[in-house]
Amino acid sequence: MSQLEIETFLVEDRLEALKELIAPCRVVDAESCTEESWVELLKETNPRILVAGWKTKPLPANTRTEIAPALDYVCYMPGSVRKLVPRELIEQGLLVTNWSSSISRTVAECALLLSLACMRRVAYWSHQMHDQGGWKNGTTVTQSLFDRRIGIHGFGAVAKALLPLLRPFTDKISTYTEGVPEEVFEAYGVRQEKDLEKLFSENDVVIEAEALTPEREKIVGEKLLGLIPKGGSFVNVARGALVDEEALLAIAERGDIQVGLDVYTIEPLPEDHAFRGCRNIVLLPHLGGPSTDRRRDAADHSLENLRLFQNNQPVTEPITLDVYDRST
Incomplete structure (x- = not known):
């Protein structure tokens, strides 16, 4: 995520709670990555979980087959995932969530x-x-x-x-x-x-x-x-x-x-x-939700889904193919 996203979503003790929940983890400033360096980073770390924000570079369609085969779950804190996650990855079984009804x-x-x-x-x-x-x-x-x-x-x-x-x-x-x-x-x-x-x-x-x-x-x-x-x-x-x-x-x-x-x-x-x-x-300039001070609601929703995932329980409101196709 970008530093601004971290500072507005993961306020108070939420960043530390997130780090503890998915440890060992690596925090990357999304704005420091080019699309090429992003692919190299995925290959290097081969993460099981990706927590992402608006500034995260797109995942290539071959992410799970050639780049980061361990990737099981993308926890996207904002809204539409279409610019981040190709449909093929969900077809292959990648679990994806977003802020959903929390906003x-x-x-x-x-x-x-x-x-x-x-x-x-x-x-x-x-x-x-x-x-x-x-x-x-x-x-x-x-x-x-x-x-x-x-x-x-x-x-x-x-x-x-x-x-x-x-x-x-x-x-x-x-x-x-x-x-x-x-x-x-x-x-x-x-x-x-x-x-x-x-x-x-x-x-x-x-x-x-x-x-x-x-x-x-x-x-x-x-x-x-x-x-x-x-x-x-x-x-x-x-x-x-x-x-x-x-x-x-x-x-x-x-x-x-x-x-x-x-x-x-x-x-x-x-x-x-x-x-x-x-x-x-x-x-209004598309600022309906969430307001900056309530991005924490989306973070809380993401943290709860990460807890469920880590405990092998079903997450709430996953992005199914039907939901993906209805998204803009």
């Missing part, structure tokens, strides 16, 4: 933040107050999240973590996703909409929390966005590619709805992107 509550917190910011038109008023000398007047319209109808597209870990954050505001919460048994929605006390058209047309705030798959690319287009009641809001904390961003910009510029975004099809968001400057859009 769900912070992403859910970001969704709540953006929902509140949209209802209060924070993007507009921040601009007015900072740059235009603006102030409210007798015609200013404000909105609250209390007693609003809220729809969540998707019902994974983030959506489930969002429910207890929303319930102090409203009990009018519904969701839509495919392939989830009815009893799951009943267990969480959430109404299941029959289709996306109902989800978008019958809620004041729609929160995008669905997993991105090839068939869901741009699934949220002009038709669905146009169904959100005027004055409502659309929030995306999932993946930018789920949304037709041109259609989203057009409807935001008309002022029909407020928009809150933490994710984009192209990241970083280009400096000249039309989203920038639209006062009906609240923009």
